[in-house]
Every structure is written in C-alpha cells, then in structure tokens.
Amino acid sequence: xxxxxxxxxxxxxxxxxxxxxxxxxxxxxxxxxxxxxxxxxxxxxxxxxxxxxxxxxxxxxxxxxxxxxxxxxxxxxxxxxxxxxxxxxxxxxxxxxxxxxxxxxxxxxxxxxxxxxxxxxxxxxxxxxxxxxxxxxxxxxxxxxxxxxxxxxxxxxxxxxxxxxxxxxxxxxxxxxxxxxxxxxxxxxxxxxxxxxxxxxxxxxxxxxxxxxxxxxxxxxxxxxxxxxxxxxxxxxxxxxxxxxxxxxxxxxxxxxxxxxxxxxxxxxxxxxxxxxxxxxxxxxxxxxxxxxxxxxxxxxxxxxxxxxxxxxxxxxxxxxxxxxxxxxxxxxxxxxxxxxxxxxxxxxxxxxxxxxxxxxxxxxxxxxxxxxxxxxxxxxxxxxxxxxxxxxxxxxxxxxxxxxxxxxxxxxxxxxxxxxxxxxxxxxxxxxxxxxxxxxxxxxxxxxxxxxxxxxxxxxxxxxxxxxxxxxxxxx
Amino acid sequence: xxxxxxxxxxxxxxxxxxxxxxxxxxxxxxxxxxxxxxxxxxxxxxxxxxxxxxxxxxxxxxxxxxxxxxxxxxxxxxxxxxxxxxxxxxxxxxxxxxxxxxxxxxxxxxxxxxxxxxxxxxxxxxxxxxxxxxxxxxxxxxxxxxxxxxxxxxxxxxxxxxxxxxxxxxxxxxxxxxxxxxxxxxxxxxxxxxxxxxxxxxxxxxxxxxxxxxxxxxxx
Ligand code: SF4
Numbered sequence: 001x002x003x004x005x006x007x008x009x010x011x012x013x014x015x016x017x018x019x020x021x022x023x024x025x026x027x028x029x030x031x032x033x034x035x036x037x038x039x040x041x042x043x044x045x046x047x048x049x050x051x052x053x054x055x056x057x058x059x060x061x062x063x064x065x066x067x068x069x070x071x072x073x074x075x076x077x078x079x080x081x082x083x084x085x086x087x088x089x090x091x092x093x094x095x096x097x098x099x100x101x102x103x104x105x106x107x108x109x110x111x112x113x114x115x116x117x118x119x120x121x122x123x124x125x126x127x128x129x130x131x132x133x134x135x136x137x138x139x140x141x142x143x144x145x146x147x148x149x150x151x152x153x154x155x156x157x158x159x160x161x162x163x164x165x166x167x168x169x170x171x172x173x174x175x176x177x178x179x180x181x182x183x184x185x186x187x188x189x190x191x192x193x194x195x196x197x198x199x200x201x202x203x204x205x206x207x208x209x210x211x212x213x214x215x216x217x218x219x220x221x222x223x224x225x226x227x228x229x230x231x232x233x234x235x236x237x238x239x240x241x242x243x244x245x246x247x248x249x250x251x252x253x254x255x256x257x258x259x260x261x262x263x264x265x266x267x268x269x270x271x272x273x274x275x276x277x278x279x280x281x282x283x284x285x286x287x288x289x290x291x292x293x294x295x296x297x298x299x300x301x302x303x304x305x306x307x308x309x310x311x312x313x314x315x316x317x318x319x320x321x322x323x324x325x326x327x328x329x330x331x332x333x334x335x336x337x338x339x340x341x342x343x344x345x346x347x348x349x350x351x352x353x354x355x356x357x358x359x360x361x362x363x364x365x366x367x368x369x370x371x372x373x374x375x376x377x378x379x380x381x382x383x384x385x386x387x388x389x390x391x392x393x394x395x396x397x398x399x400x401x402x403x404x405x406x407x408x409x410x411x412x413x414x415x416x417x418x419x420x421x422x423x424x425x426x427x428x429x430x431x432x433x434x435x436x437x438x439x440x441x442x443x444x445x446x447x448x449x450x451x452x453x454x455x456x457x458x459x460x461x462x463x464x465x466x467x468x469x470x471x472x473x474x475x476x477x
Numbered sequence: 478x479x480x481x482x483x484x485x486x487x488x489x490x491x492x493x494x495x496x497x498x499x500x501x502x503x504x505x506x507x508x509x510x511x512x513x514x515x516x517x518x519x520x521x522x523x524x525x526x527x528x529x530x531x532x533x534x535x536x537x538x539x540x541x542x543x544x545x546x547x548x549x550x551x552x553x554x555x556x557x558x559x560x561x562x563x564x565x566x567x568x569x570x571x572x573x574x575x576x577x578x579x580x581x582x583x584x585x586x587x588x589x590x591x592x593x594x595x596x597x598x599x600x601x602x603x604x605x606x607x608x609x610x611x612x613x614x615x616x617x618x619x620x621x622x623x624x625x626x627x628x629x630x631x632x633x634x635x636x637x638x639x640x641x642x643x644x645x646x647x648x649x650x651x652x653x654x655x656x657x658x659x660x661x662x663x664x665x666x667x668x669x670x671x672x673x674x675x676x677x678x679x680x681x682x683x684x685x686x687x688x689x690x691x692x693x694x695x696x697x
Contacts, residue, residue, distance in 0.1 A: 137673035225684025254644040269609035285590035304492030
C-alpha cells in the first residue's frame with residue numbers, strides 16, 4: 001500500500017473535526033480496554049506470562065535462521081510449498097503466479113496485515129481477478145474503498161449509518177434510501193452474500209498469527225470463522241506471513257495465543273483458533289489440494305541488528321493503539337499507512353522511510369501506556385524517541401525546533417543563568433495562573449493552547465523542589 | 478526465488494554475527510537458558526476440570542448437556558434440534574464412533590463428506606481443553622473440517638474423559654498420535670461471532686450460529 005504518512009498533520013486535523021469518526025472512536029476504548037483489563041486481572045501471573053512471551057520471541061529472533069529452516073523442512077514434509085519474498089513486489093508476483101497457475105477467477109481473503117503491507121489486493125486486481133475480503137470489517141472497508149483503520153477491527157471508524165448506506169449502495173442499488181438498519185440484519189445480509197463467494201472461490205488467501213517450526217504449521221485466529229472457510233473451501237490455500245511470526249514449538253504457540261487473545265479482543269480464546277499444516281491428506285474429503293506459504297521479509301531483516309529488533313516481537317494485537325490517547329483522538333487513517341497507533345509510528349518510518357513519515361515519531365505524548373500494555377513488552381516510547389533522534393541526526397527536524405533546541409542548549413549549559421531565568425518564569429506564571437490553575441491562552445504558545453489548556457506551574461522549579469526534597473530526606477535520616 | 482531465500486537467511490546470520498546456522502544442540506541450550514524449565518504461566522481454577530470446561534463453554538455462548546452413554550446422544554441431538562426449531566435432518570460425520578448412537582426414528586440422518594449441504598451437523602472432538610472451554614477437532618475423512626463451519630447448528634460429541642486441563646497437555650497427547658498434525662486442527666470455543674459493526678457482539682457471522690456440546694460419560 002502506498003503511504004500517505006507525509007500528510008499526517010492535515011489528516012489529523014481533519015479527523016479531529018469529523019463528527020462521524022469522533023462518534024465511532026468513542027467505542028474503541030470503551031470496548032477493548034475494559035475487556036482486556038478484566039481478563040488480565042483474572043490471570044494469576046500475567047506479568048510472568050508477558051516475560052515469557054518476550055523471552056520466547058527474543059530467543060526465536062536470535063535463532064531465526066535455524067527456525068526458518070526447520071519450519072521450511074516441516075512444511076515440505078507435509079506436502080506444502082514455501083516461497084521467500086524479499087520485497088513487496090516479490091510477494092505480489094508470487095501470489096499472482098500461484099493464482100494464474102491455478103486458473104483462478106475468484107479469490108477469497110481472510111484478514112492479513114502482511115497482505116495489506118505488500119498490496120496483495122492491488123496485484124490481484126491488476127491480474128484481473130475478483131478478490132473478496134471475507135472478514136466483515138475488511139469487507140465493509142473494501143466496499144468503501146478505504147484502508148483499515150485498526151489492525152484487528154479494520155472498520156472501527158465506520159458508524160452503523162455509514163455501513164447501512166454502503167450495503168444499500170452495493171447490495172440494493174440504493175432502494176433502502178437512508179434507512180438505519182439493525183446490526184443482526186446487516187450481519188446476516190453480509191453472511192448470505194459472502195457465503196456464495198466462499199463456495200465459489202478458487203484460491204483462498206489468509207495471513208497467519210504465528211508459524212510453528214516444530215511442525216511446519218500456521219495458526220489462524222478468528223471469531224467469525226471466515227478464516228477457516230477461506231482456507232478449507234477453495235482448491236488452493238495461500239498464506240502470507242512475516243518471517244518474525246515464527247515460534248519454536250506448539251507450547252510456545254499456546255503462550256503466544258494466551259497473550260494475543262487477552263490483549264487483542266479481551267477474550268480467553270477466540271471462537272476459532274486453527275492450526276493448519278499443509279494441504280489435504282490422501283483420504284481427506286475436503287480441504288485444499290495445494291498449500292503455499294509466503295515468507296515475507298520486506299525490511300524485517302534490516303531491523304534484525306540493533307535496537308529495532310525489539311519491534312519484531314510484535315504479535316499485532318492492537319493493545320497499544322487501544323490505549324493510545326493520540327489514536328483515540330484521530331483514529332487510524334491519519335497515520336497514512338497500514339499500521340496505525342504506536343506500533344505504526346515505529347513501523348511505518350522503518351518500512352516507508354523516515355523522511356516520508358516525519359510527523360509519526362512525534363505524534364506521541366510519551367505517556368507510556370502502550371508499553372505498559374504491550375504483551376511482549378516492546379519499549380514503544382523509547383523506540384519513538386530513538387526515531388526522533390535519528391530524525392534530528394538526519395536533519396529532518398523542522399528549523400524552528402532545531403533553533404529552539406539550540407537556544408535551550410545554550411542556557412542549559414550555563415546552569416546559573418538557566419536556574420535564575422526558569423525561577424523567574426515559573427514564579428511569574430504561577431502567580432498569574434493562581435486563580436484558575438490553568439491558562440486558556442499564552443503568548444508564544446498559541447499552537448499548544450488552541451486545543452487544550454496549559455496548567456499553571458507550581459511556582460517553584462523542579463530543581464528547587466528536588467533540592468528541598470533531598471534536604472528534607474537528609475534531616476529525616 | 479531460492480536467491481531470495483539465501484539472501485534473507487544471509488541477512489539474518491549477518492545481523493547475528495555468524496556465517497552458518499546454529500546447531501540444534503546450541504539452539505536447545507540457548508532455549509533452556511532463555512525460558513528455564515518451569516511450566517508456563519497459565520490460568521488456574523478450583524473446580525474440577527470438567528466443571529471449568531463447562532463454565533467456559535457457557536461464557537463463550539455455547540451450550541452443553543451430559544449423557545451417560547453414546548447411544549443416548551441421539552436423543553440429545555433430537556431434543557436440541559426440536560428446541561431450536563432446526564428441522565429434523567442432521568448430517569453426521571463418518572466418524573465410526575457415531576455408529577454407536579441410537580438415532581431416534583423421526584430424524585433423517587445423513588453421512589456427510591463435507592459441510593456444503595448441512596444445516597445441522599454432528600461431529601466428534603478428540604479432546605476438550607478445560608483452560609478455555611475449547612473443543613479440539615481433527616480434520617480428516619472421519620471429521621471433515623467444513624462440517625464444523627458451514628452449518629447453522631453445530632453439535633459436537635466429546636467423551637468427558639477426554640477433557641484435559643491445559644493446551645500443553647493436549648500437545649503432549651497429540652504428539653504421540655499417528656497422523657498428527659492433521660491438515661486442520663480446529664479449536665472451537667463457542668459459536669461464530671463478530672463485533673465489526675459498532676463493536677456490537679453478534680453471533681453467527683460466517684460460521685455456526687449456535688454450538689452445542691454433548692458430553693458422553695462413558696465414551697467407548
Ligand atoms: S506493539 Fe505490542 S501492543 Fe502494539 S500491536 Fe504489537 S504486540 Fe500489540
């Protein structure tokens with residue numbers, strides 16, 4: 001998919017003023033956050049589980065060559081095909097070739113973020129195939145010709161009225177006018193239409209939630225059952241997965257699924273968790289005749305050395321965006337590429353280029369909630385800070401910021417002047433703001449106060465307060 | 478294509494500062510160091526495994542009933558279909574264990590090799606996992622996978638002795654079995670659902686609208 005991340009600022013501004021989007025966004029945090037918390041509290045040692053998830057993924061990544069080779073050998077043993085894709089174009093070509101060889105006309109798709117990343121749908125369109133998304137959320141945004149706005153709830157930005165209008169336009173040629181229909185009615189209608197597609201598809205394409213080296217299997221986690229109909233009914237099943245999806249054993253897969261289900265949808269287990277290994281066996285009476293897995297690099301190996309390897313632990317659960325105040329205000333589209341929220345602000349600059357995604361590492365308040373909920377303990381705020389540093393080093397930071405920082409640095413290197421000036425400023429602001437405790441408007445800070453109030457400082461500087469604290473502690477001891 | 482493979486593996490090795498793939502012994506040692514020997518963190522419960530299993534099915538909006546013998550599962554199927562007004566035709570999996578079921582005369586029972594024509598279907602699970610209330614179904618000629626996904630009503634027969642506490646127990650058991658892994662090993666936890674319209678939960682998205690478990694106390 002083409003990136004629009006360079007348009008982050010105008011897109012975010014537009015999102016803040018879009019009433020439909022704002023209405024839809026209130027539901028993100030209400031649903032996901034509470035359900036996750038309930039289950040995490042119920043689990044005896046969730047912090048220990050997170051530690052294990054982190055250690056398991058780190059171990060796998062450090063031996064990824066070994067596990068990839070083991071996985072490949074096991075897939076071959078089960079009669080499946082393994083394809084290696086270095087780039088988005090590789091992946092597109094591989095999938096299009098498989099479809100061509102299968103003489104396919106129609107392709108059903110389960111939700112795959114790796115597929116979104118490399119633009120599989122565009123490639124299949126170009127090859128003249130009918131491609132149908134079968135996850136209800138993905139189906140809705142396919143009708144709307146929009147990218148997903150959340151990695152596990154792709155149509156979360158759509159209101160029911162908007163979905164009614166889309167279904168009216170595409171299923172009823174506009175005869176329903178603006179009628180607001182009930183949820184069961186809409187779900188049933190999509191079920192009926194997509195059932196026909198499932199039964200007639202020639203190729204089914206899915207993602208994978210993890211790949212198991214021990215058995216050459218992939219796990220697929222859904223609630224709708226669309227993933228299973230997508231891989232079980234057509235003649236050919238193609239799965240696309242990033243190389244970081246490997247886990248060593250079935251026991252490790254269970255650890256990952258315990259973390260994923262709780263962190264993503266706040267469930268102990270999704271309705272359907274499926275382990276797929278190869279194509280149909282000799283005496284099977286259903287299932288695909290061919291199984292293909294596309295192992296995708298697309299920049300992942302560049303993250304293997306150094307700090308950003310930590311990001312490869314990501315299991316795509318979405319918890320970081322569910323808990324992000326910036327995501328909650330602007331939704332997923334403003335981020336401009338397939339991955340939104342905190343994990344997207346790290347991944348998009350790496351995949352698309354730092355120069356084209358200048359605003360993303362800065363679209364963060366460094367409040368740390370994402371890191372505190374991440375099931376595999378990815379230090380997202382630290383990685384964003386590293387990206388900001390890289391921007392500064394590459395001279396991608398805007399001039400005003402650079403000059404401002406230079407002025408600040410001049411004072412910071414002269415502690416006496418710095419202290420005197422900050423005491424003066426803080427004292428003045430504290431006295432002025434004493435009555436209301438905050439400022440509606442401040443000179444030179446119009447951009448800040450346009451969208452929020454500025455809290456009045458406590459009339460003493462942090463350094464002075466700290467000194468006082470230390471001396472108090474000493475007298476106590 | 479094989480070039481891409483060489484380059485990807487080469488980049489992984491370069492990043493890790495080595496030229497060849499580590500040996501199995503090295504990887505095992507590293508794994509033991511990283512993960513230790515202890516059991517993984519997992520849910521615990523005070524009630525029996527079977528009670529936990531049933532409670533989790535309830536939580537996932539599934540239903541269940543216990544019968545003493547497999548023969549009596551036939552009446553349980555008929556009762557369930559009548560209660561749901563789901564007709565009197567049922568597609569059963571070819572699993573030979575279902576040959577022991579005494580099907581009531583008014584039911585039309587058909588052997589199904591896939592789920593394409595079934596409105597209501599009966600299959601057999603190899604195990605249940607108490608941790609989550611999940612049914613474990615092995616695809617194959619005995620239990621075609623699509624039988625679990627295409628019907629509106631899915632009924633699953635399971636022996637109470639086959640309920641294991643955690644997933645690790647199931648893996649230990651399955652690794653011993655011939656033909657494992659099957660093409661599709663399905664863990665089913667309640668009926669199909671979606672929350673894609675306004676985060677409102679709706680059952681019966683693409684798969685079964687309802688899931689019923691018949692627990693057999695003396696499974697042959
Ligand atoms: S970064 Fe962590 S919280 Fe965010 S999607 Fe990835 S695993 Fe989940």
